Every structure is written in C-alpha cells, then in structure tokens.
Amino acid sequence: MGKAFRELIHYMDVTAQVIKMAFMTIIEYPSNIAGWLISNPLQFIMGFAIIRFVVESFGQINGWNYGQLAFLYGLSVISHALSMIVFVQGWFMGYYVIEGEFDRYLTRPLGVLYQFFFTNINVIGVTDLIPGILVFIYGCVKCGISVNLLFVVKVLIILTGATLIRGGIYILLGSTSFHTRSYVDFGQYTQEIIDKTTMYPLSMYPESLQFILTYLIPVGWISFYPVSDLLGMNGDLNGVIIPFITLGVGILMMVIAGLYFNFGLKKYESAGN
Amino acid sequence: MDTMKKYFYVIKTQIIKSLTYEFNVYGNIIMQTIIMITSAYFWRALYKDRGMVGDVDVDSMLTYVILSSLLSVLFITNVERRIEMSVEKGTVATDMMKPINVFGVYFAEDIGNIIALALQNMLPILLIGSLMIRVPVMKDIHDLPFFIISVVQSFLINWLVAALFGMIAFSAVNIDALIQVKKHLLRLLSGSIIPIWFFPGSISKILGALPFVYIYQLPVSIYIGKVDRAQQLGQLGIQFIWLVILSVIFLHAQNRVTSKVMIQGG
Numbered sequence: 107m108g109k110a111f112r113e114l115i116h117y118m119d120v121t122a123q124v125i126k127m128a129f130m131t132i133i134e135y136p137s138n139i140a141g142w143l144i145s146n147p148l149q150f151i152m153g154f155a156i157i158r159f160v161v162e163s164f165g166q167i168n169g170w171n172y173g174q175l176a177f178l179y180g181l182s183v184i185s186h187a188l189s190m191i192v193f194v195q196g197w198f199m200g201y202y203v204i205e206g207e208f209d210r211y212l213t214r215p216l217g218v219l220y221q222f223f224f225t226n227i228n229v230i231g232v233t234d235l236i237p238g239i240l241v242f243i244y245g246c247v248k249c250g251i252s253v254n255l256l257f258v259v260k261v262l263i264i265l266t267g268a269t270l271i272r273g274g275i276y277i278l279l280g281s282t283s284f285h286t287r288s289y290v291d292f293g294q295y296t297q298e299i300i301d302k303t304t305m306y307p308l309s310m311y312p313e314s315l316q317f318i319l320t321y322l323i324p325v326g327w328i329s330f331y332p333v334s335d336l337l338g339m340n341g342d343l344n345g346v347i348i349p350f351i352t353l354g355v356g357i358l359m360m361v362i363a364g365l366y367f368n369f370g371l372k373k374y375e376s377a378g379n
Numbered sequence: 380m381d382t383m384k385k386y387f388y389v390i391k392t393q394i395i396k397s398l399t400y401e402f403n404v405y406g407n408i409i410m411q412t413i414i415m416i417t418s419a420y421f422w423r424a425l426y427k428d429r430g431m432v433g434d435v436d437v438d439s440m441l442t443y444v445i446l447s448s449l450l451s452v453l454f455i456t457n458v459e460r461r462i463e464m465s466v467e468k469g470t471v472a473t474d475m476m477k478p479i480n481v482f483g484v485y486f487a488e489d490i491g492n493i494i495a496l497a498l499q500n501m502l503p504i505l506l507i508g509s510l511m512i513r514v515p516v517m518k519d520i521h522d523l524p525f526f527i528i529s530v531v532q533s534f535l536i537n538w539l540v541a542a543l544f545g546m547i548a549f550s551a552v553n554i555d556a557l558i559q560v561k562k563h564l565l566r567l568l569s570g571s572i573i574p575i576w577f578f579p580g581s582i583s584k585i586l587g588a589l590p591f592v593y594i595y596q597l598p599v600s601i602y603i604g605k606v607d608r609a610q611q612l613g614q615l616g617i618q619f620i621w622l623v624i625l626s627v628i629f630l631h632a633q634n635r636v637t638s639k640v641m642i643q644g645g
Contacts, residue, residue: 141556145563152567163432163577164425288403295410302417310424315417 120216121224128229139230146233150183153305154241168310173248174337175306180242181261182304182329185268186297187234189276192269195226196276197293200283208374219277219367249337257336260349264332267352271328272300274359277367284370304329307339324359327352385479386487393491404499411500412507415448418572419512433576439603442515445508446599447571450530452500453493454537454594458485459545459558466548475640482542482633489538518604525611529598532618537594539625540565549636570596576605590625593618 132139157179161172170178195202202208202222211221246253279292308316308330320326333339335348398404419441426437435443462485465471474481508515517523544561548554566572568591575583575592586592597614600606606614 137551138553138556141554141560145556145559148560149563152563156567156573159577159579160425160573162579164429168424282406286406292406292410295407295414298414299410299417302414302421306421311417311420315420 117216117220121227124224125227125229128227132230142230142233146230147237150234150237150241153179153183153301157305168307170307170339173245174333174339175245176241177245177249177251177337178307178329178333179305180238180240180245181264181268181333182301183238184235184242185265185272185328186300187231187238188265188269189272190234191228191231192223193273193276194228194231194293195223196273196280197296199277199280200286200288203283203287203374208371218371219364251336260332260336263349264336264352267349267354267356268328268332270356270360271324271352274356274363275300275323275325277360277363281363281367281370284373300325300328307334324355327355382479386483389484389487390491390494393488394495397492397495398499408500408503411448411452411504415444415504415508416511418444418448433574435574435576435603435605438513439518439605441513442603443574443599445505445512445515446602447595448504448508449501450533450595450598451571452496452504453530453534455493455496456489456538456541457492458482458489458538458542459548459554459561461485461488462542462545463548463552463554463558467552472640475637485542486538515602517602522601522604522611525615526598526601529593529601529615529618532615532622533594533598536590536618536622536625537565539622539629540590540594543625543629543632546632546636549639565591565594568592569594570599574600587617590621593621 154176157175158172161167161175167175199222208218208222211218211225214221251257275296276293279296303311303319303325308319308326311319316326320331332348332352422440422444423437426432426440430436462471465474471481474484477484505515517526540561544554544557547557551557568575568586568589570592571594574596575586578586593614597618600614601611
C-alpha cells in the first residue's frame, strides 16, 4: 500500500514537471500560439454556426431544437477538448513507431503509455476547452436548466467517461501502427467521424447505424445518451445510472485500448536493428 | 522539354512512394467511406418528410455528398507540410540549389500523389458510394465540359491557397496551427461539409466573393444542375479571376521567399 502510494506521488510529481515543460515549449513559437488561438475556437464557432444554419433551413432535427443541439454540441466539444489535452498523441503514434521514438520511453522507469501521453501533454488544447464551455453554457441557458449539485456531478462524470471513450478510440487506432508499420494519421478522419456522430442526435440515424454507434464503437455514449438523459429526452431510461454507464464504457474502452497497446508494444522493434 | 522531363521524374517517384504503404490506402478508403456514408444518412434524415430545401432535393444532396468525397481526394495537398519541413530542417536551401524550380517540384509531387490516390481511392469510393448511397449521375451531360473546367480550376486554386499558407513557414517556421486554420476555413467556407446555399443570404453573398466556394461547391453545383448555364459561366468567370489573382500573389511571394533564403545563405 505504502509503495503504491509513493509511486502515485512520484507520477504526480513527474506530471507537474512535465506540464511546466509543456508550457515552456509552447511559448517557443509565438506565432503558433496565435495560430492555435484562432484555429481551435474557429473550428467550434463554425460547428455552432453550421448547426444554426441547418436548424434554420430544416427546422428541428428529429425533435431537437437549437438550444438542445447547442447543449449536446457544447458537452461534446468539452470532452473533445479534454481528450485533445491528454490523448491527442494517439493520433501520431505511427510516427513514434516508425521513427523508433518509443526507445526513449522503454528505457525509463515509468509506464510507457503514461510517458507517451503525459510527456507530450498538449496544453494548447485549452483553446478548445473555452469555446466548448461557452457553447455549453449557452445551451444550458437556452434549455432553461437549473444548475444544482446533482447536475454538476452528473456532467463531471459524463465528461470523464466521454474523454476516456475518445482517448480509448485514439489509442486503439494509433496502436494499429505497431502491426502495420506505417505512419497513418487517422486523427483527422476519426475526429470528423466522431464530430458528425456526436454533434447531432444519434436517433436521427437508421437503427443499424445506431446499433453500431452504441455497442461496437460506443460513440453514442460520448454525448447523445447522457445528454438525452440530462434534458429528459427519453423517458424509458433511469436517469442516475446513465452518467455511470458513460463512465463505465469509458473505462472499458481504456482497458481494451491499454491491452491492445501493450500487445502492440511487444511487437515494437527499435529503429536500431 | 528537358525541364518537363525532370518534373515527370518527380511525379513518377511520388506515385511509387504513395503506393508503398498499402495500409494507409485501405485505412484512408475506409475512413473516407464512413464519413461519406454518415453524411449521406445525415442528409437523408434531414430531408425526411421534406421535398425541396434550398432548391435542392434529397437525391441531388446525396450526389453532392459523393461528389464532394471524390473531390476531397483530389484536393489533398502536401505542399504546406513539405515547405514547413524543409524550412524547419533547413533542406530548403539545398532544394533551391537544384536546377529545377523548388515549387515546381512540390507541385509535381502533389500531382504524383493525386494520380496515385485517384486510382486507389477515388474508384473504390465511387463504387461504394454508388452501391450504398446512390449512383451519382450527372444532371445534364452537356455540362460536362464546364464541370471539368471548374474542377481543374478549383484544383489549382486549392493548391495555390495551400502553397501560399505554406510559404508563411519561411517567416514563422512552425505553421501547424495555420495549416489547421486553413483547413477549417476551407471545410466550412467551401461548401464541402454543408453547401453554403443553406447559409443565410447575406453570409452566402459574402462567401460568393471569396475563393473558397469555387473550390468545392462550384464543380459540385454544376454536376447536380443547381446552377443554370448563365450562372455557371458567371461563376466560372469569378473562379478564373480568383485563379489569376492567386497566381499573381503566388509568383510574387515565391520571388520574395526565394530572395530571403538566398540572403540567409550568404
């Protein structure tokens, strides 16, 4: 017990140092910070605008009005931002495999997956977080949600779960590089697919697609199911349990992803031989 | 003729390079297909119980989705990353010493890449799209020449925009963020995700004056017969004007960055 605790303290210590370093690195290229400050919010302002235009042209989407869609989108963007901060490296795993970059991690006395994500922590992802929170607040106001402790706790649990689901998907896709030995950046595509399926209510899609997105690729749990519950859009599911399902799915995804990553890592050969 | 030959070598090498990684190809096809099919479902769901929205029916919209997926393969550019890499690693100086225009090489590389992608990605996407969504038939076959002209022009506009963004690397060195800005602008303002005729009138008017709409939306609108002949000619004209403007800016920028590198080199 004492040993595990000391280890945890050690990891937390390292994390703090690493975050400090990450801040140093991002201020290395000032024009780049400016770029991210424009680029990331821009992306979400656009997403927000698109939803607006779609609603204006087509009316309600499957019974969801603009405010409810904003709520859905906001929550989805926040979990996207969180996953960008911690897990975005998963997108570039192929590069690390091809260039033999895992050598460095393998020689250090810390978990490889931990090092991979945390020594490359993406502080700039905060620029995604702010627009997400703004959209979410807008959605809350539009839907007339009374914010109480239960609501906040639910949202936090959902966000944790949703972030883990996204992270799990990135790791799973990234880990394919160990087997294919190719540098594939599926990140952009993955994001586009997840965006498309989390921005709008899943119920608008045909049942077969809903099934896939609920059970096989559990994207539905990132935003659609929890938000339907928070907004009371579906009566048949019990409310308190839903956030925990999201969390459970997230943890499950992470475990599967971690196992698959470790399985892949065994096949990893350093660049030297 | 000799110079052309050099560029053909670059194109050939790039095609071979692009064909090396099989998994990339399959992966990309699968991903692009999923995106296309979800978009198709998306529009189907929106159009449920509705006939025409924005003067377009659901079938045209599905054709729009397939066409836009196909065009997106054509509009993959690597020039911005290529410039960034060579500036960051300093290889740009040696690139420029070669007896061949460095931007010409980048262009030839992108052409080579696209030829490889056209064979590997566009055909499967077209096939899957036809089977799973609908056969994307052209509304009026007489528009074909105009469609082809517009695609060629949009390809060039798209490449020039990418190259111009890439050139910022000569002063900023790291342009990852700017590449993202460009990507988002292009995705939204070009009508590749959602046609701008769904935007409010004033916004779509402003966008009509910018080059982005002429990248995706114009060729696809011609294909689905959304614009009549007179409008087509007018828009092709604007597209051409943008092509000229961007080419002039490009040539000017090219001279500037070349002289800058020369100075740094001593």
